[in-house]
Amino acid sequence: MSILTKLGWRQLRVERGRTLLTIAAMTLAATLAVATLVGLRSLQDSMYQYQLSSTGGMAVAFPATAAQTVAKLSASPLLTKTQQYADEGTIKVDHTKTNDITGAIHLTAVTPATKPALKSMLASGRLPQAADEVLLADVLVTAQRKLGSTIQVKSAGHTHQYRVVGTTNVYASSFIPTGGVLRITPHLPGRRITLLAALKNPATGKADMVSLTKAHDLPVSQLRLANQALKVMWGAGDTKARTTQIIIVLVMLAVIGAVALIMIYTSINLAVQARRQRYGLLRTIGTTPQQIRLLVVQESLLLVLPALLLGGVIGIGGLALALQWMNRVLAGNELPVILYLHVDWLPLVGAALFMVLVTLLAAARPARRASRVTPIEAIRALNPSPRLTARKLRPTWLIRHLHQPMLKLGAIFDRRDTRRGTMLVLLTVTVALFIGLTSFVGNFWRVFESPASADVIATLLGQGDQTKQLKRTLAKVTGIKRQLIVRTTSVMIKSGKETGNDLTLYVVPEAQLARDFGGQPTLLNTKVFYETAKGRQYYAWQINPKTNRRLHLVNGFEAKKAGQWIAPQYMALSKAPGFKGMLYPDGLAGLVISLTQFHQWAGKLGMKDADLTSEVAVKLSPKSQHTAVIKALRSQFGRAQIADVVADNQQSEAIITVVRLTAWAFIALLSLVCLATVINHTFANLTASRRSLAMLQSIGTTPKQVLTMQQGQYSLLLVQGWLLGSLLGIGLSALLFRVMAGAYSNAHFVWPGVQILVALAALMIVWLGFGFATWRMLNHQNIDELVRSSD
Amino acid sequence: MPILTATDLVKTYPEEERPALDHVNLTIEPGEFVTIVGPSGSGKSTLLHLLGGVDRPTSGQVQLYDTDLYQLNETQLAIFRRRQVGLIYQFFNLIPSLTVAENITLPSELDGKPVSEGQLALMLDQLGLTAKRNALPAQLSGGQQQRVAIGRALINEPAIVLADEPTGNLDQHNSQEIMRLLHYANVKQGQTVIVITHDPQVAAQAQRVMTMTDGHLTEGR
Incomplete structure (x- = not known):
């Protein structure tokens, strides 16, 4: 073992707290890398097995x-x-x-x-x-x-x-x-x-x-x-699909790499800062800058080994638990996918190489910084003087207006803190990544979500009014959360821009119309995407309530009767009592009327009671009851047209659910790693400022006063990080959404208000933790020893 | 031929109006034992650091034999310090995580020249630290720590030994012991020694005494 390796090893052992902190940071990064790579491999394998389930694995x-x-x-x-x-x-x-x-x-x-x-x-x-x-x-x-x-x-x-x-x-x-x-x-x-x-x-x-x-x-x-299956494994010869998947993996690795890089860099950099004098001393006895660089890099690589082992165990263990949980979720929703944990050498070696690479990159700058420490710094025990510009020394508006002395001092320290920049960047990146990615994923899934509809829809064509029988049949089945039984028919609009569009008439009992819609014919309107000739997309009501106050309804294209003019009240389908979530919301505006109204208009429309079809839509809980409902309907109404929405959506929902759960797990882990970086940096800074805090205590500042100052200073940083991060997060989410989901017709961006509040709550917890740690430190530190020490 | 020549050395610190060293000239012959005395803040340590290649002058030149120190780049200068200069400080500046033996052999190990067991044993014996070979600096007294620092300075048999207040933190007994070791290096190994000191007794032990006042160096007390 060379003297530098020995020196590095001893240094790590002596500074146990810092070493453990760095290992913890690296372990988190390694956990993220291992869990992501093994997770992706497992997902790939599970989807391959799923695709082959119909061919018996062939x-x-x-x-x-x-x-x-x-x-x-x-x-x-x-x-x-x-x-x-x-x-x-x-x-x-x-x-x-x-x-x-x-x-x-x-x-x-x-x-x-x-x-x-x-x-x-x-x-x-x-x-x-x-x-x-x-x-x-x-x-x-x-x-x-x-x-x-x-x-x-x-x-x-x-x-x-x-x-x-x-x-x-x-x-x-x-x-x-x-x-x-x-x-x-x-x-x-x-x-x-x-x-x-x-x-x-x-x-x-x-x-x-x-x-x-x-x-x-x-x-x-x-x-x-089995091309679909081979596509998953990149073996179908589909270059485009493979390239897309590789790009997704690379983007994920880039995000993990950036987060891990920041985290490991922070840890190494803090350690290097604390050892400046040591490096200077080594330089005086003839250690070359290259040897110092090597020392820092060696120390970092020494820490990566235990971090990789721990990260591997935690990553794989956590992944096994996560997959178990995801399988329970999938089984609970009757989704036909089983996720397997697939651990092979490729993702593990990949994760190890990735971590070594990230560590080398992260150590490069601190190592260069360490090698530039001059020997004279060690001899004179010089602390690098903070480079404060005249602007930094000028009091800000906040400093001028703060009257509480310790808060004012906190604001001054915050303004002049040279480590503040790194912390602010860390915080901002953390908040931005969390808000940006969670908001993007939430918005993106909305595009692929099946429209909120009933779980089973049955139409009894040409069987007259079957509403009572339907009610009786459904009363015998358990698990029905909501049901909508109506009589329907279709008419055509012959006025305004919507001329030629079909409109479903929902005929309900008088009492229902009176209770839910004030007895008025009500047009259940929906919003849909339109595209102009120039390709600009916009989101608007299917039937414009401003220009179509009155609608002319006729019985189809070749209507022989004059039709009926009506002036319905407009209501969003998403708010209509009894109807919301029971009908497909896209492109299917409908008009709710009472049976009496129908009979009044039937003559002008050229329709009769027998033209009405009985329909039932059922929402279930649990969804597994869909087979029981269908069985009951089949036994009673043999010729019913039944749409088993649960079964129809199962396959696509299975895949979407798997991908969604994976994405959430990835973001959660990523956010945790980011947050851990912030915490790591926060507490390392706190440790580094022990001496200056002790100095304040030595001149009579009480622990409570110091705590107020520290909390005030930290609040300013957190608030700024939160604000900046939120803005960047919204931008990131909107940008990703525009690039990846903007082309889908039903895509609309929802602002990440909840995510911003969650980020604030998380930062408040960190703030409280910081306060607690500061309080403990202030009450337990040896002021005399700290004030006398030169290092 | 002089071993060490300083010509027109000027060192000015950005935050100070007056130069710490003001056109200092100095010539040291091989094998000399020189002490530099002077009040605090007169520039003694600054001069020593410039002579040892630890700091760089604002202007002027320092030559060790034919080598102009400040024409060397950082790596060359580090290697120069490692091989040609032995530095001893008032506060020992040992590496706390290395044992006595490891601290002493550190410059040699850095140079890729492991010290033989015999050589190390001899050095420890001369320093009176054989029994403390595996002790950490924190387990030693001040005098013992300074002896380790001297061992570290001498292990590569440098041409010149520079000591900055080596006895400043020690009692009389330990001070004498340190001076004995420095004289041993000077007389028995032929090494040139320059010592900065406040202590008149230490200064008196030198062949040549120089005085530093307000950045100016003069011969004699």
């Missing part, structure tokens, strides 16, 4: 070929797991006249290894267990040919009898054909066997599989890949 289907070639392909080291199926040719199934299938029906034999994929395709029943059991495509199901029935299959001149034990969803995204009949057998017949496989290295998936297919003289055009 990512590729090779062109159908002979068993010999399949055996060779299976032996490839590029593949991990394999499954096989064989097309046994087209078949004739009895009673085919009633099904919707127009093309040929295939009989497919699959190996037992495909069971996981078959499970995800299963629409009803179970998987075949015996040789004479089959699965049937759900579209082939008829009154005679259904679950439990025996079917006759004619194939290659032979007739076989099979029992249907399950049906398959014809729309399931699987490599195995889903539109015919499936049987399971360990020995596949025929020469046309399709090999399905999982990939060893999905990142090079497409390229590997294309070469493998070519190498076995198979037509590449018939090679099928």
